[in-house]
Amino acid sequence: DSGVTQTPKHLITATGQRVTLRCSPRSGDLSVYWYQQSLDQGLQFLIQYYNGEERAKGNILERFSAQQFPDLHSELNLSSLELGDSALYFCASSPGATGSPLHFGNGTRLTVT
Amino acid sequence: GNSVTQMEGPVTLSEEAFLTINCTYTATGYPSLFWYVQYPGEGLQLLLKATKADDKGSNKGFEATYRKETTSFHLEKGSVQVSDSAVYFCALIIQGAQKLVFGQGTRLTINP
Numbered sequence A: 001d002s003g004v005t006q007t008p009k010h011l012i013t014a015t016g017q018r019v020t021l022r023c024s025p026r027s028g029d030l031s032v033y034w035y036q037q038s039l040d041q042g043l044q045f046l047i048q049y050y051n052g053e054e055r056a057k058g059n060i061l062e063r064f065s066a067q068q069f070p071d072l073h074s075e076l077n078l079s080s081l082e083l084g085d086s087a088l089y090f091c092a093s094s095p096g097a098t099g100s101p102l103h104f105g106n107g108t109r110l111t112v113t
Numbered sequence B: 001g002n003s004v005t006q007m008e009g010p011v012t013l014s015e016e017a018f019l020t021i022n023c024t025y026t027a028t029g030y031p032s033l034f035w036y037v038q039y040p041g042e043g044l045q046l047l048l049k050a051t052k053a054d055d056k057g058s059n060k061g062f063e064a065t066y067r068k069e070t071t072s073f074h075l076e077k078g079s080v081q082v083s084d085s086a087v088y089f090c091a092l093i094i095q096g097a098q099k100l101v102f103g104q105g106t107r108l109t110i111n112p
Helices: none
Strands: A005-007 A010-013 A019-024 A031-038 A042-050 A053-057 A064-068 A074-078 A087-094 A108-112 B003-006 B011-014 B019-021 B023-026 B031-038 B044-050 B056-059 B062-065 B075-077 B086-094 B106-111
Touching: A005 A087, A010 A019, A019 A087, A019 A108, A031 A074, A042 A064, A042 A074, A074 A087, B003 B086, B011 B019, B019 B106, B023 B031, B023 B086, B031 B056, B031 B062, B044 B062
Parallel strands: A010 A108, B011 B106
Antiparallel strands: A005 A019, A019 A074, A031 A042, A031 A087, A042 A053, A064 A074, A087 A108, B003 B023, B019 B075, B031 B044, B031 B086, B044 B056, B056 B062, B062 B075, B086 B106
């Protein structure tokens, strides 16, 4: 058990809809990272938050947004969903601002129909 | 830019066979190198790491040596088990950077 909790485990929704994925980092970790894992794109870094502030941005679409709350949990919001957004979304956390070591949650599997 | 290239999978071996999964990298600075493993239905777990040239990371019978001259970090295990079946990711991070850069992953299946 990595200590990183992601909910829900599975999500099925229709195109055009909006969903929110939630992540609780390991106790004591200040950074939260979001990754998207799809069959054709592999593991893609989306965004990082450190102690409530955006720290680094990767290949995150404008339709996607995230935030980290004062209790350090994070939410990833995906809107105007498309079929191609179907993927596994992982949250990871680390103690400091740099991405090592990373502890991953078990992911949320999003299926857009 | 920074990137990681892994050998394409899937890789299928028999139990007790020798395993090598190749990983090479391109980096603009001085990277630390990692292998992560993803078992079915789970997130990625850190398997081993090396932070400087000639370092050898090891864990659970797996080993990888940081080779700066060949920019490689190949994963090896002398005798694989069915329980080693998983997807393996090679990754790097540049000192002071915020994010890990992952390779595309290599799916390994071990048959009894």
